[in-house]
Amino acid sequence: MKDVAQHAGVSTATVSRVLNGHAAPTPETRERVLAAIEELGYRPNALARSLRTTSTQTLGLVISDLLNPFFAEIARAVEDEARSHGYCVVIGNADESAEQEATYVRTLLDRRVDGLLLCPATDDPELVREVSAGGVPLVLLDRTVRGATCPVVRADGSEALTALARRLVGAGHSRIGVIAGPPNTSTGRERSDVLVGALGGLAQVVHGDFRQESGSQAAAKLIDGGATALVAMDNLMGLGALGEIKTRGLRIPHDIALAVFDDQPWFPLLDPPITVIAQPTVEMGRAAARSLLALINGQQPDDVRLTAKLVLRGSLGEAEL
Amino acid sequence: MKDVAQHAGVSTATVSRVLNGHAAPTPETRERVLAAIEELGYRPNALARSLRTTSTQTLGLVISDLLNPFFAEIARAVEDEARSHGYCVVIGNADESAEQEATYVRTLLDRRVDGLLLCPATDDPELVREVSAGGVPLVLLDRTVRGATCPVVRADGSEALTALARRLVGAGHSRIGVIAGPPNTSTGRERSDVLVGALGGLAQVVHGDFRQESGSQAAAKLIDGGATALVAMDNLMGLGALGEIKTRGLRIPHDIALAVFDDQPWFPLLDPPITVIAQPTVEMGRAAARSLLALINGQQPDDVRLTAKLVLRGSLGEAEL
DNA sequence: GATAGGTGTGTAATCGATTAACTACGCCCT
DNA sequence: AGGGCGTAGTTAATCGATTACACACCTATC
Incomplete structure (x- = not known):
């Protein structure tokens, strides 16, 4: 900056004013400063500026x-x-x-x-x-x-989860596996609380950690427990659940129903496309x-x-x- | 920092030395400084440090x-x-x-x-x-x-692309659609150059922009052009191609073959699972x-x-x- | 007991900007 | 002509750290 000032024959204060669009400098000075900046390829140091x-x-x-x-x-x-x-x-x-x-x-x-x-x-x-x-x-x-x-x-999924529960119960599912998030996160707890509440005793809950691997494990446990429907509370656990379902050769929705919290661009491509709760x-x-x-x-x-x-x-x- | 120095009854230089693990300060001073830091909840300003x-x-x-x-x-x-x-x-x-x-x-x-x-x-x-x-x-x-x-x-896909070309040709495909990246990117150009070269005249190329939408459009054009196999040069364009294939109700691989450059965790879940060129x-x-x-x-x-x-x-x- | 050498701290310059306070220079008005 | 005022630009303090150099003190040596 000192160099620029020298080059333009002004003080650093004036350079600073030009840089920050202050009213003071006359158009002529401004021109000279800008020219110097251009010529020297000067770029202000953001650290110094921030410090000040x-x-x-x-x-x-x-x-x-x-x-x-x-x-x-x-x-x-x-x-x-x-x-x-x-x-x-x-x-x-x-x-x-x-x-x-x-x-x-x-x-x-x-x-x-x-x-x-x-x-x-x-x-x-x-x-x-x-x-x-x-x-x-x-x-x-x-x-x-x-x-x-x-x-x-945050996103409120209560309504969507309640509607989902109604549909699952209405379809006659009586053992519904919920792949929940970690109980020490608000989303992990709230989502499954709402769903479990709405399912009125038909739910079986296994907690995962919002990661694919935990989704597979939870799905395995729930399927072994006789679940006929799975709801994964996040897209990665949903991915894990899908993997487990595919590994076991189960057909969706014939053998098992599935819904996932969080939409992903590839969910519609699966056969059948996956029902989701989409967050904005x-x-x-x-x-x-x-x-x-x-x-x-x-x-x-x-x-x-x-x-x-x-x-x-x-x-x-x-x-x- | 001045406060810390004052609190510990030393100069800022000493505080700085303690902070940076210099040899100088005696264990006793060091203790006093650390105590002051703790007590005041002092955190050094990274901007100032960086500036210096x-x-x-x-x-x-x-x-x-x-x-x-x-x-x-x-x-x-x-x-x-x-x-x-x-x-x-x-x-x-x-x-x-x-x-x-x-x-x-x-x-x-x-x-x-x-x-x-x-x-x-x-x-x-x-x-x-x-x-x-x-x-x-x-x-x-x-x-x-x-x-x-x-x-x-970068990743070198030449070998994999050549192998892929061999398989496609070997399977009797004679119109192979290549959904390439933008020609003004090195990956966009190189990947399709290699593949097109290895396909020896059987390729039809459409350039996309590494985005889903362009993948669908390119796929549509190529399918209309009579392609019996598609290769998408990036996962997003692959996603677009898959969408187009699904929309048209085509079956993979019966009606059309597909391969994608870039693996994704959900590719194995599709039916059939998608053949890919996986980058490390x-x-x-x-x-x-x-x-x-x-x-x-x-x-x-x-x-x-x-x-x-x-x-x-x-x-x-x-x-x- | 004076001197050299080593050690632990303090003083002050510095990094590169911003900006308050000040100066110098017209210009206008009485 | 002189006083007041507005304007363009400069000087220097400041942000919060690091670090060269100076200094004071202590110990070992002759």
Whole structure:
């Protein structure tokens, strides 16, 4: 910057003003400075700028698993929305591990992100408290924690799950296997609670960990237990369940019915296409980013609750007619 | 930091020394400083540190599309490897747009990332030159550019493509539709060049853009053109082709054979399972990260060429027997 | 007991920007 | 002519760390 100033025959202050579009510099000076910048190929150092202004124009996003297309899509939406407001997003991958999540959150805070979006790995409020104590704007996404004190953006699947339960019961299924998420995550608990409640005693629950492998194992256990219908509470566990069903040579929906929470582009391609509860992922990501930006700007955004929708495709069999 | 120093009754220099594990401070001082840090909940400002040391411990990764599971997996691997070496990764999503890619690259350079991994959207070497001119370590991943002067990490599918061509020809297919990537990307060009060459005149090529929609359109065109076999050069276009095949009610492999470049966890679940050319994505990501770290440490890593493998699963029909 | 050498800390410059406070230079008005 | 005022630009403090250099103190040696 000093070089640019020298080159243009002005002080660094003037260069800075030109850079930041301040009113002061005369058009002529401005021209000279811009020419110098161009000539020297100067690019301002964002670190120095941030240090001085205490604003990094960066959001942190800590998600549970980048490999999960659900989160990838969310990340994409967050990034889109943030960019359209001039913000960058730094993504941290927690790998469903609370420790790694904490490490990442601290790293991002150390780098002074302007705000943080978190999909908490567990419902332990400790980390959230730590961030809030640091005074950094925080929004929870997809999952919440016990006694959360910050805005939360999530999808509400109650209605869809209830409708799904009604269909399954109506079709005469009496042993319905629920492949639930980990009980220490809000989504893991709530989704299965709602479904189990609506199934009124017909449900058998096995908890997985939102990963493919656990989906296969849970499916195996439930099929062995005599289930005639399976509901996987997340797309990766759904993938695992499908694998197990295929391995055993069972036919959907003839031998076993299946529904999955989370839609994926390839679900309609299966034979039969898979019935799902589709979450408005893109909207969730955008809404979360918007809430966070509002928070950063000193507003008090409300919680956002979007509704997930039941999409019938055929994998429940007659139940769908 | 000043507060911590005051609290411990030492100077900021000593605090800094404790923080950075310098030999100097006596165990007793060290204790006092650590206690003060603990008590005040002090966390060092990474921006200030980076400004002073000109090292951010951060790698930039600019990929074409986070929604593409291939790139998501790569991102994951890069992140893993980087983290294990104490580096963070900032991911930029270029959305297959050269402009957005350039914007992101510049933003990352402004933030002084220690090195950059790039999956270039086009094979135009201009951006690469710009980065190199800035003296920032750069490694290209998956794709290369014309006359690249930096290390490149990619998968070589020639062998697998040739084997695939042999099988298709051997099975008597005489009109083979190739759904290629954009001709201005190295992977888009090279993959189809190899395959078309190996098919010796039996190929019909339609270029897509590595997105689902273009896969459907290309498939439609090729099927209308009388193709009895399709090869999609990337998983998203493969997904599109599958959709088109399903829409038309065609049966694989009876009515049409299909193979896809890039494996996906759900390909084995289809009926029949899809034959693919599988790339070692995780290894690519890790290798790229390692090359970049080597470059940062002043070494001169070689290009890395991993081999993609043909995985026969049944979607080619008799050709596979 | 003076000197050399080693050790633990402090002082202050520095990284590259932003910005408050100040200066210098017209220009207008009485 | 002189005072007031607006404007363009400069000087220097600042953000929060790192680190070269200086300094004080202690110990070992002759």
